[in-house]
Amino acid sequence: MAEKRAKKFMQGNEACVEGALYAGCRFYGGYPITPSTEVAEHMSVRLPKLGGKFIQTEDEIAAISVIVGASLAGMKTLTATSGPGFSLKQEGIGYACMAEVPCVIINVMRGGPSTGYPTGPGQSDVMQAKWGTHGDHPVIALTPAYVPEILAETVRAFNLAEKYRTPVMVLYDEIVGHMREAVTIPMPGELEVIDRVKPTCPPEEYLPYDEKYEVPPLAAFGEGYRFHVTGLNHKADGFPTNDPCVIEEGIKRLLRKVENNKSDILKNDEFELDNAEVVVFAIGSTARSARFAVRACRERGIKAGLLRPLTLWPFPEEAVRKTAKKAKAIIVPELSLGQMIYEVERCAPGVKTVGINRVDGEPIKPAQIIEAIEKFK
């Protein structure tokens, strides 16, 4: 007889922990920061019981650094932060991109700029997620909107990190992070769990950045492959180089890993989109309001629809383009003064785009979105 799946009423941040543990994460490094602290608190209870490692570091920078170090020792690793902490982690995120070290960074988004509004929601880190660290680099960022979805998307974040040897970010706002909903814990094997590919060649032949692979296998420290890792531009063997061709090809390969695999990485939730004339493009708590608004408008006979990306980076360009062909207008509600809207405009030239923006620490309500949709009926 199949075991009964546990069903629990839990907070978004706790669901994140459940997802990470399900994915095989056994190392957490983090620094307390509202509104992500519950991730650290739950990890500090759960990991020791599983024989995993929990460390509360002296600062945000140390947190991203320890998880990259631990990942190089072969573990699946997580850190969680918010606003100012996410800013502090940017250099380390760039290192993980450059050195191709899998790890997952949770950013429970709050109001900014600066210390801003720690207990209020925000969605103004989406461009920081994309461009926050310097240099050209690949970015994968996932944007769950429901508590059970945080669990599933955290598992997917680990899978993508392992598969593409790159840091993956999960962005959800304070509302979803602190909201409580019923979550069914999946049984082992129910969700796919991917582990990084390790080298099988003799150590003396191992090239940690072998350009013959799109994603080269990654050895762990202490297992006989004595390889070198650096944040400098490097050759296939991992050692620094000043060769212009090698530098450029190395950076291009980093981007290709994500660009060539968009069909695997992208994921959208489409609601009433088929014949939609007014489309709402939204993430996180805002998408929840948008779904309510679309349903209400449909009941009134307005052809409204919702395009909700679960992968925000790389940007769902094709999905927006496809939607734009039939739409009169695209409405982009955001808990910022407008960030995603520029991406939507880029992919939907000629289509009217309307932003709904709030930065007062309050959520965007369905009524605001309904009002915007109704202008195009």
Next chain:
Amino acid sequence: MPESATAEKKTKLSVPFDYDKYLRKNKLPHIWCPGCGHGIVLKALLRAIDKAAIDKNDVCMVSGIGCSSRTPGYVDFNTLHTLHGRALSYATGVKFAKPKMKMIVVTGDGDALAIGGNHFIHTCRRNIDMTILVYSNAIYGMTGGQFSPTTPGGAMSTTSRYGNIEPVFDCCELAKSAGASFVARATSYHVQELERTIYEAIKHKGTSVVEILDQCPIYFGRQNKYKSASHMMEMIEKDGTVPVAQAGKLPPEKLQGKLLRGILHRVEKPEYCEEYAKLVEKAQAK
């Protein structure tokens, strides 16, 4: 001298130390300037590792950014060249994830004590098992000679053209106060002592810090009227230090302005990874 002792001495002399065993020879020549002390420290470090008989697969050498931080690229271990100031955090990640690893962190005075100061303090406080070698040459060499937290008062640098007004950080006092269980100072002048000190640091369980005074003749020496690398070594490392064992016997005036060298502090203290293992047992028993 008895015959056997003479024979032993001869054997030792006729078999020079095989550095090749530990070097990635195809990554040489190194980037260090003529007269730089980093090569002397590297050789002492390799001899100490060899004496400690640790499997190369179990050694993980981590560094930050700077001249000394290029060391890991030249040695045949698991090597990790990280961000400026962050070496200790990356090393903590590797060690905590895989406690069997023998961690050696190579860092400079700017890397460890300025931009990485917070990580330095807290690594010492945790007393996590790793050896931290602070190559202290009192200057930022890689960026061309700016003053660092160990640059003496009055010294010239490209950012203290009227003389440095900042007081000096005492790396060893800092490490001891922060909780490191082994603290020593050595120099690139006293080579055998350096090797012995690094060996003792590696054998020690817990955070071991060795501040190594070495010379940057190009960016510190030239700006501060030192004639040569050897002149710097004699003035700063030889005449500027006193062995800790002799310090008690010397009158205060002889100690004026001198730094003590040798093992300055060595105690047994709970080590972080071992304490964590106990925590795991406790959590699992519940």
